Amino acid sequence: MAEQAEKLRRTPLSRDRILRAAVALADGAGIESLSMRNLAQELDVVPMALYKHVANKDELLDGMIDVVVGEIDPLTSGEGWQPAIRRRVLSARQMLRRHPWASLAIESRNMATPAVLGYLDSMIGALRAGGLSTDLTHHVMHALGSRILGFSQELFDAARQAGRSGPIAPQPPAPLPPEVALRFPHVAEIAAAASHDDGSVVGQGCDDQFEFEFALDLLLDGIERLREQGWTAPR
Amino acid sequence: MAEQAEKLRRTPLSRDRILRAAVALADGAGIESLSMRNLAQELDVVPMALYKHVANKDELLDGMIDVVVGEIDPLTSGEGWQPAIRRRVLSARQMLRRHPWASLAIESRNMATPAVLGYLDSMIGALRAGGLSTDLTHHVMHALGSRILGFSQELFDAARQAGRSGPIAPQPPAPLPPEVALRFPHVAEIAAAASHDDGSVVGQGCDDQFEFEFALDLLLDGIERLREQGWTAPR
DNA sequence: ACCTGAACACCGTTCAAGT
DNA sequence: ACCTGAACACCGTTCAAGT
Numbered sequence: 084m085a086e087q088a089e090k091l092r093r094t095p096l097s098r099d100r101i102l103r104a105a106v107a108l109a110d111g112a113g114i115e116s117l118s119m120r121n122l123a124q125e126l127d128v129v130p131m132a133l134y135k136h137v138a139n140k141d142e143l144l145d146g147m148i149d150v151v152v153g154e155i156d157p158l159t160s161g162e163g164w165q166p167a168i169r170r171r172v173l174s175a176r177q178m179l180r181r182h183p184w185a186s187l188a189i190e191s192r193n194m195a196t197p198a199v200l201g202y203l204d205s206m207i208g209a210l211r212a213g214g215l216s217t218d219l220t221h222h223v224m225h226a227l228g229s230r231i232l233g234f235s236q237e238l239f240d241a242a243r244q245a246g247r248s249g250p251i252a253p254q255p256p257a258p259l260p261p262e263v264a265l266r267f268p269h270v271a272e273i274a275a276a277a278s279h280d281d282g283s284v285v286g287q288g289c290d291d292q293f294e295f296e297f298a299l300d301l302l303l304d305g306i307e308r309l310r311e312q313g314w315t316a317p318r
Numbered sequence: 319m320a321e322q323a324e325k326l327r328r329t330p331l332s333r334d335r336i337l338r339a340a341v342a343l344a345d346g347a348g349i350e351s352l353s354m355r356n357l358a359q360e361l362d363v364v365p366m367a368l369y370k371h372v373a374n375k376d377e378l379l380d381g382m383i384d385v386v387v388g389e390i391d392p393l394t395s396g397e398g399w400q401p402a403i404r405r406r407v408l409s410a411r412q413m414l415r416r417h418p419w420a421s422l423a424i425e426s427r428n429m430a431t432p433a434v435l436g437y438l439d440s441m442i443g444a445l446r447a448g449g450l451s452t453d454l455t456h457h458v459m460h461a462l463g464s465r466i467l468g469f470s471q472e473l474f475d476a477a478r479q480a481g482r483s484g485p486i487a488p489q490p491p492a493p494l495p496p497e498v499a500l501r502f503p504h505v506a507e508i509a510a511a512a513s514h515d516d517g518s519v520v521g522q523g524c525d526d527q528f529e530f531e532f533a534l535d536l537l538l539d540g541i542e543r544l545r546e547q548g549w550t551a552p553r
Numbered sequence: 554a555c556c557t558g559a560a561c562a563c564c565g566t567t568c569a570a571g572t
Numbered sequence: 573a574c575c576t577g578a579a580c581a582c583c584g585t586t587c588a589a590g591t
Binding site for chain 2: 276294
């Protein structure tokens with residue numbers, strides 16, 4: 084009966100509470116720790132209770148994606164399309180750094196959730212308002228590709244590895260082993276150049292933020308150049 | 319004893335045979351059907367027999383990635399860096415279309431397998447040979463990002479959905495439902511523009527190949543412009 | 554020494570029995 | 573009508589028993 088009282092006092096389950104708990108669990112323990120059973124335990128609830136609010140695990144993941152996409156800052160207005168989109172993509176990137184599981188989750192689902200559609204819709208709207216034709220806007224959305232949701236795409240991303248294998252995480256960037264450097268000299272050369280930059284001799288850590296903005300601006304500048312030149316679809 | 323004879327006649331297990339069977343299974347039935355147990359059954363072998371040749375499922379996936387990365391055409395020489403890299407990235411894209419599970423698999427692992435390193439190394443070598451500084455090459459590798467392994471990144475990719483949910487696959491591109499079009503007008507406008515292009519009124523199919531090459535060339539042209547201008551790292 | 558069946562500790566989800 | 577324990581059909585992997 085103490086248990087019954089406890090049960091009555093407990094915040095009632097809701098889809099929203101489930102989704103927020105699921106995001107927190109994935110953030111904290113890694114996406115591979117997110118099972119219906121673990122999530123139920125976290126919520127002090129029997130596993131089957133979740134199924135009253137989400138149809139299955141796929142719908143749970145869709146809901147989680149909607150939650151985190153909702154965290155991306157809205158588009159600002161009153162400036163050119165380029166700074167507005169730049170700001171927004173960088174905001175998406177920050178969101179994805181808070182939720183390391185999200186980029187893979189978004190990519191592995193078909194993305195037709197309202198929040199994602201709304202995000203894409205406003206992004207397209209900004210490009211159109213900036214004077215790009217529908218054709219150019221269409222192709223640009225494809226070209227921005229993963230960047231549009233801020234995927235960091237670091238090739239040897241420690242954060243991603245952390246996201247996969249739980250909360251052990253923050254390994255320092257590993258130095259390039261000599262046998263690897265010998266076999267793959269070009270990789271070694273780039274790693275060495277990157278090391279010089281941040282002063283460390285062995286570390287091959289890249290400045291993620293710089294790399295991200297470099298790529299983003301490369302694309303944005305190319306797009307602006309096409310717009311200036313009055314690009315039209317090849318027929 | 320008939321079984322014993324059968325067993326003796328059977329091609330002996332080997333890491334290579336396991337990897338090729340695993341790739342075939344993932345290609346045919348989808349990556350979610352690739353379990354150690356299913357794979358063993360496909361090979362007419364008890365599940366535990368696989369563990370003599372691969373340490374665990376993660377190593378199996380790494381091996382599969384090496385197999386498919388090995389299918390990418392080698393770099394050609396005797397032309398500029400831009401056409402050479404363009405050709406190679408397009409070859410990687412073809413590989414990924416043959417193995418729809420591969421891009422997600424590659425992205426979700428840390429990629430430090432010999433085959434992937436070799437691929438990246440030769441790519442870096444071509445950029446260096448083309449006259450890019452180590453700094454610029456480094457940033458360009460990040461900028462090419464997912465494109466470098468040919469990820470198609472189609473936003474609503476039917477093929478990817480197929481890859482996830484088994485061999486049911488080739489759904490025709492779904493028309494945009496009216497309630498979606500009303501809620502997300504910019505998405506609708508782009509979908510309409512794309513439909514006009516290929517003549518179909520309802521279909522929102524994009525020309526994947528065109529989109530891919532558009533994005534690729536946007537990046538390659540931007541990179542070439544930086545090289546011409548003698549780009550150096552901001553200090 | 555090698556191979557392998559059974560077992561362990563998990564999954565997502567169904568379903569029927571309990572309230 | 574609602575909730576939920578047990579069960580089902582799976583996992584990857586360990587381990588000890590069999591040859």
